[in-house]
Amino acid sequence: MSRKTSYICPVDRLDNDIKYVPGVGEARAKLLDRELGIRTLGDMLRHYPFRYIDRTRIYRIAEITDAAGLAYVQLRARVMGVAYAGEGRRRRFTVSVQDATGTAELVWFQGIKWIEKRIEKGREYLIFGRPGFYRGMLSMAHPELETVEQALSRKPESGMQGIYPSTEKLSNQLGTKGMYQIVCKLWPLVRDGIEDPLAESFRARYGLLPLREAYYNIHFPQSQELLRQAQYRLKFDELLGVQLNIQARRTARLTRQDGFLFPKVGEAFNTFYREQLPFPLTGAQKRVIREIRQDTVTGFQMNRLLQGDVGSGKTLVALMSMLLAVDNGFQACMMAPTEILARQHLATIRRMLGPMAVRVAILTGASKTAERREALEGIASGEVQLLIGTHALIEDRVQFANLGLVVIDEQHRFGVEQRARLWTKNARPPHILVMTATPIPRTLAMTLYGDLDVSVIDELPPGRHPIRTFHYTDAARLKLFGFMRQQICQGRQVYVVYPLIKESEAMDYKDLTDGYEAISRDFPLPEYVTAICHGKMKPADKEESMRQFKEGEAQILVATSVIEVGVDVPNATVMVIESAERFGLSQLHQLRGRVGRGAEQSYCILMSGEKLSREARARLDAMCETNDGFRLAELDLKLRGAGDINGTQQSGMAFDLKIANPTADVQILTLTREAAGELLADDPQLSRPEHRGLEVLRRRYAGRDEIDFSRIS
Numbered sequence: 001m002s003r004k005t006s007y008i009c010p011v012d013r014l015d016n017d018i019k020y021v022p023g024v025g026e027a028r029a030k031l032l033d034r035e036l037g038i039r040t041l042g043d044m045l046r047h048y049p050f051r052y053i054d055r056t057r058i059y060r061i062a063e064i065t066d067a068a069g070l071a072y073v074q075l076r077a078r079v080m081g082v083a084y085a086g087e088g089r090r091r092r093f094t095v096s097v098q099d100a101t102g103t104a105e106l107v108w109f110q111g112i113k114w115i116e117k118r119i120e121k122g123r124e125y126l127i128f129g130r131p132g133f134y135r136g137m138l139s140m141a142h143p144e145l146e147t148v149e150q151a152l153s154r155k156p157e158s159g160m161q162g163i164y165p166s167t168e169k170l171s172n173q174l175g176t177k178g179m180y181q182i183v184c185k186l187w188p189l190v191r192d193g194i195e196d197p198l199a200e201s202f203r204a205r206y207g208l209l210p211l212r213e214a215y216y217n218i219h220f221p222q223s224q225e226l227l228r229q230a231q232y233r234l235k236f237d238e239l240l241g242v243q244l245n246i247q248a249r250r251t252a253r254l255t256r257q258d259g260f261l262f263p264k265v266g267e268a269f270n271t272f273y274r275e276q277l278p279f280p281l282t283g284a285q286k287r288v289i290r291e292i293r294q295d296t297v298t299g300f301q302m303n304r305l306l307q308g309d310v311g312s313g314k315t316l317v318a319l320m321s322m323l324l325a326v327d328n329g330f331q332a333c334m335m336a337p338t339e340i341l342a343r344q345h346l347a348t349i350r351r352m353l354g355p356m357a358v359r360v361a362i363l364t365g366a367s368k369t370a371e372r373r374e375a376l377e378g379i380a381s382g383e384v385q386l387l388i389g390t391h392a393l394i395e396d397r398v399q400f401a402n403l404g405l406v407v408i409d410e411q412h413r414f415g416v417e418q419r420a421r422l423w424t425k426n427a428r429p430p431h432i433l434v435m436t437a438t439p440i441p442r443t444l445a446m447t448l449y450g451d452l453d454v455s456v457i458d459e460l461p462p463g464r465h466p467i468r469t470f471h472y473t474d475a476a477r478l479k480l481f482g483f484m485r486q487q488i489c490q491g492r493q494v495y496v497v498y499p500l501i502k503e504s505e506a507m508d509y510k511d512l513t514d515g516y517e518a519i520s521r522d523f524p525l526p527e528y529v530t531a532i533c534h535g536k537m538k539p540a541d542k543e544e545s546m547r548q549f550k551e552g553e554a555q556i557l558v559a560t561s562v563i564e565v566g567v568d569v570p571n572a573t574v575m576v577i578e579s580a581e582r583f584g585l586s587q588l589h590q591l592r593g594r595v596g597r598g599a600e601q602s603y604c605i606l607m608s609g610e611k612l613s614r615e616a617r618a619r620l621d622a623m624c625e626t627n628d629g630f631r632l633a634e635l636d637l638k639l640r641g642a643g644d645i646n647g648t649q650q651s652g653m654a655f656d657l658k659i660a661n662p663t664a665d666v667q668i669l670t671l672t673r674e675a676a677g678e679l680l681a682d683d684p685q686l687s688r689p690e691h692r693g694l695e696v697l698r699r700r701y702a703g704r705d706e707i708d709f710s711r712i713s
């Protein structure tokens with residue numbers, strides 16, 4: 001064998017550098033690391049295809065139409081001619097090919113020298129690539145190709161070939177085929193060194209393929225059934241690794257006995273309860289406050305997730321929990337995802353506390369010097385008892401005298417890193433209460449956010465009218481304006497929300513400002529005021545818009561989804577969501593929760609184009625049918641299947657999963673939870689020799705404990 005292969009040490013083969021795999025080398029290894037974080041043979045082995053295509057299926061050119069929605073296809077066609085076009089960096093090489101049904105064009109922008117030598121006019125090729133259309137003609141950029149003879153001489157496989165996740169940069173230099181070739185070279189090097197962390201009896205019990213077969217079939221599926229089993233096994237391993245961590249951490253937390261004690265229900269809590277509470281607590285609020293009280297007298301550190309639908313009154317629960325901390329001589333802080341929301345919490349809390357002698361301060365990224373000084377000095381000296389803020393709270397400069405409780409509002413906006421950061425403020429960890437309006441099953445919540453107990457507010461405050469939801473297409477815009485006018489004439493206020501998606505930010509802002517101008521100019525109510533609020537505005541201008549709307553000076557607020565969380569204007573009765581098809585279901589539900597907070601009937605109008613994908617239609621239909629956040633969350637899981645819990649918010653996920661999807665693989669999640677419990681009951685440290693492999697698995701999915709500030713947004 002070559003020098004390169006003999007370099008690989010058989011003991012920890014999978015930990016060896018990917019660069020030693022034939023055909024990889026320094027440059028590609030660097031690229032793989034930078035683009036995908038692949039450094040070792042094991043990393044590459046766990047870089048799984050995300051889909052498979054059937055290489056035995058050959059398409060006819062005429063059957064590929066624009067609407068076919070095909071990601072990759074294979075053609076069998078003859079080369080009719082070649083051409084060169086463009087100059088310098090824009091130079092391209094095109095090849096026209098033909099089968100019995102039509103013609104297509106293949107195009108290369110790079111590697112032209114290499115490809116032109118391999119193209120022979122009049123010859124028939126198997127062509128594999130992603131179809132596109134250029135000037136009405138089927139076209140493929142940088143396809144793979146081989147002559148029909150070559151293809152026939154290959155030994156037949158199952159026909160399924162993996163398509164590997166890649167990045168734009170990487171696919172220029174190492175396409176899915178390149179990736180596949182690396183895996184082909186890698187396999188003989190590693191296959192004998194793959195140890196199965198799961199004993200045979202364990203595998204038999206859960207019906208799991210041996211690890212080596214699973215790896216083999218995920219990359220080279222021998223049949224659909226084996227592929228399915230391979231996926232199952234690898235998902236199982238990932239989720240088992242995660243569960244071993246969560247449960248081990250939980251055990252550690254519950255044996256540490258270093259949680260702060262809040263034994264007293266004292267003056268602050270009691271005065272608030274007796275004199276300041278503006279309305280009776282709902283049964284669910286009472287129950288949750290009791291649960292929190294119980295947690296804080298055990299001597300263990302609380303780590304609790306509070307789920308409650310939008311408008312269920314979580315803020316009040318947070319405030320009363322913070323007062324418990326104050327009564328026991330501790331400080332508490334509350335972290336909100338946005339500046340606006342932090343300011344609103346401050347206002348709400350100050351208003352609710354009224355004349356009570358509790359010092360409250362705020363700290364956000366936009367805090368001016370005086371405000372900042374007051375907050376920083378006040379919390380360091382202990383005079384400030386409650387600190388409200390944004391993620392500015394986790395800056396190094398923020399030093400609490402005695403932080404006993406941290407409340408995190410709308411947790412899906414924060415990654416675990418931020419939470420970890422808060423912990424380190426004290427030698428002893430404060431109690432943590434995380435609040436969310438996204439209802440998710442407990443096992444799933446734990447996989448996403450780590451070791452947590454869960455409380456649920458499953459009851460809305462009395463007297464709420466269910467919000468009526470309608471779906472209009474753009475054609476009904478005049479009707480919409482008429483309806484808005486009618487509501488405004490009755491003294492109500494209206495939100496108009498536009499989507500803001502990172503990838504198309506510039507266009508989104510244009511939609512928003514166009515919409516704002518249209519309403520300000522064309523809306524048949526010149527005497528009314530329209531305010532605008534979006535992320536690109538200066539904080540002070542945003543503030544001013546929000547103030548105008550809150551105080552009723554503006555009747556219409558045009559905004560991006562920044563208002564999604566927490567804004568509380570009971571007089572607003574209409575929520576218009578523009579391009580509603582672009583929002584996820586949980587986001588739509590959150591937005592709708594901004595209305596229906598007062599005594600008046602409220603409405604949510606979903607605006608969309610005429611043409612909708614099936615899923616978008618299902619989402620909008622569901623919104624019109626129900627107001628129940630739990631039902632919508634369930635449906636969301638079903639619709640999204642392979643997606644993640646909050647669209648782009650996967651970054652909040654505590655564990656680095658490659659194949660398992662905790663939202664879709666709930667069944668495996670439950671099984672691994674049981675399995676991990678049994679394994680740890682038997683061998684808490686996983687220190688027995690036969691558990692060595694499991695310990696490796698546990699460590700691989702230990703989650704991120706490093707704090708990476710670039711991830712904080």
Ligand code: ADP
Nearest residue numbers: 279280281282309310311312313314315316461
């Ligand atoms: P969320 O759970 O979405 O954060 P909020 O805490 O903002 O909800 O509460 C929504 C509204 O309900 C607020 O206006 C709040 O004052 C009101 N509210 C909270 N608890 C009660 C209650 N027990 N009875 C009546 N209204 C309540």
Ligand code: MG
Nearest residue numbers: 314315409566
């Ligand atoms: Mg809230």
